[in-house]
Amino acid sequence: MAGHHRRAAVLCGIGTWLPPRVVTNADLARQLDTSDEWIRTRTGIRERRVIDRGMSTSVLAVEAGARALKSSGSSEVDLVVVATTTPDHPCPSTAPEVAHRLGLTGVAAFDLNAVCAGFVYALATAAGHIAAGSAERVLVIGADTFTTVLNPLDRTTLAIFGDGAGAVVLRAGTPDEPGALGPFDLGADGSNADLLIVPAGGSEQRGSGEPLDPADVHFRMDGQPVFRNAVTRMSESAVKVLDRAGWRVEDVDRFACHQANARIISAVARDLAVPQERFVLNVDRVGNTVAASIPLVLADAAAAGDIEPGHRVLVTSFGAGLGWGSTVLTWPELDLG
Structure with missing residues (x-):
């Protein structure tokens, strides 16, 4: 077609x-x-x-x-x-x-x-x-x-x-207009599901017949392996989506990573050999907002003039599951309110 x-x-x-x-x-x-x-x-x-x-x-x-x-x-x-x-x-x-x-x-x-x-x-x-x-x-x-x-x-x-x-x-x-979402790269690795988990509240715990441990209703995270996985998966996914889009890493004006931790984002920048200035950040002000992270950082950067219409933007994310995903777009003219 x-x-x-x-x-x-x-x-x-x-x-x-x-x-x-x-x-x-x-x-x-x-x-x-x-x-x-x-x-x-x-x-x-x-x-x-x-x-x-x-x-x-x-x-x-x-x-x-x-x-x-x-x-x-x-x-x-x-x-x-x-x-x-x-x-x-x-x-x-x-x-x-x-x-x-x-x-x-x-x-x-x-x-x-x-x-x-x-x-x-x-x-x-x-x-x-x-x-x-x-x-x-x-x-x-x-x-x-x-x-x-x-x-x-x-x-x-x-x-x-x-x-x-x-x-x-x-x-x-159409694919050639500003704002069109480019190809996607999505992936998951369920063998590491227990690295970030809320153990209770679902059918596994409810169907276990065991009494509820009150601690299990809270989120748990195994920090070190999560850090390593986040850096590796976002870097690899970014490279894959660039390849699919036919872009080179130096073509990207702004990188919008999931805002989990400033050190993770710095490590992704090092992995991709990209200057830190091309990575938009607002994690200092909002922390890790989970599914809200990417739209929040894009909107903040656009409002601050850090992402401008015409900028080529790469979006990459990583989270529990484990799951990750990336896409690209050329930033459009938007009414930022």
Whole structure:
């Protein structure tokens, strides 16, 4: 099929929302055996946002989704995909309620759980619906309230994670226009599923017949192997997606990595032999926001003029599962609100 006949998913709107409550490293140091210096040297994080009582993932998703729709100049979409690992309920999925609260009642809506790789997986899923002709416009929201699954005594995870939401609108277009999402590289390695895990709450624990261990409702992470895997998988995935796109690494103006940890991002830059300045960062201000990470850093960088229309952007992510994913695009003109 000739290239100009192929439908592509084109980014045409972006919006974000962070809960108002800021938790600084100093705030954490008052309740735990940690310090601002300990957190900053290991993660590059200064502060993060945490939901207030009465908030949930859907609240964040609706706010970010409304801003993305406004940015796109249209409130019409055919599909809503919410990437999240912290849905409001185990059942039903959060997306139908989010769609309803956005005035999109009746449109297809579902959740996608690929943890920190969730947003890129959701972009690929949305792009597939557009390519297949089953959707003209899709609202993709990455939203997580990961602080709700953290152990209040675990200084490592409390320092790293924050809550937030980011969303984009994709429309049907052509592969050669600005904003068209390029090829995708997606992968997973379930042999390492236990490196990042919330052990309880699912069918395995519920079907075990064993009494619930209260510690198992909290997230656990094995830091060192996660660090190594994150660097390797994002670097390899970036190289694969560049190859598929026919780009060289030096063609890329900006790299938007999942914002897990500033040291991981520095290591990816070293692996790819790319100057650190080409990597956009906001992890210092928001921490690891899981599925919200990529849209948040893209929107922040665009608002700051660090990503400009015409810039060639590579997006890469890594998370629990293990899962990873990358894509490329030429940054379009967007209404940033």
